Amino acid sequence: xxxxxxxxxxxxxxxxxxxxxxxxxxxxxxxxxxxxxxxxxxxxxxxxxxxxxxxxxxxxxxxxxxxxxxxxxxxxxxxxxxxxxxxxxxxxxxxxxxxxxxxxxxxxxxxxxxxxxxxxxxxxxxxxxxxxxx
Numbered sequence: 001x002x003x004x005x006x007x008x009x010x011x012x013x014x015x016x017x018x019x020x021x022x023x024x025x026x027x028x029x030x031x032x033x034x035x036x037x038x039x040x041x042x043x044x045x046x047x048x049x050x051x052x053x054x055x056x057x058x059x060x061x062x063x064x065x066x067x068x069x070x071x072x073x074x075x076x077x078x079x080x081x082x083x084x085x086x087x088x089x090x091x092x093x094x095x096x097x098x099x100x101x102x103x104x105x106x107x108x109x110x111x112x113x114x115x116x117x118x119x120x121x122x123x124x125x126x127x128x129x130x131x132x133x134x
Contacts, residue, residue: 006133008065008078013129015081019122026115033111034104041100051093058085074132 026033040046061082066075091099107114 008072008075009129009132011061011065011078012074012125013133016122016126016129019118019125023115023118023122026111027119030112033107033114037100037104037107041097044096047092047096047100051089051091051096054085054089054092056089058082058087058089062086074128 022033040050059082062079062085063082065079065082066072068076068079070076088099
């Protein structure tokens with residue numbers, strides 16, 4: 001049997017690094033998220049690869065986290081996130097244009113606001129992960 005001790009915490013830490021990096025990029029280069037969405041909508045191959053990567057990574061995250069009955073909120077959060085990534089990957093593959101329209105509406109002109117939220121969430125996830133790993 002595989003030892004899954006701290007698997008969720010390490011995944012959480014890596015997600016925090018992603019959130020911190022992505023938010024720093026938008027804060028340092030405002031409008032980069034909106035430009036990325038525009039580029040993404042124009043390149044069908046990019047959306048196809050993105051959907052594949054989301055399904056692969058989300059599925060791997062879902063499969064390596066402890067079972068639903070573990071009772072640990074971090075395990076459950078990471079398992080839900082992995083499953084959500086699979087659903088997002090499916091949506092990107094099936095209805096990329098609709099998905100991008102939805103994403104543009106969410107981000108809108110508030111890229112800096114969303115980046116600030118992402119920065120705070122990344123910091124919180126990192127703090128929780130590091131606390132639990134240590």
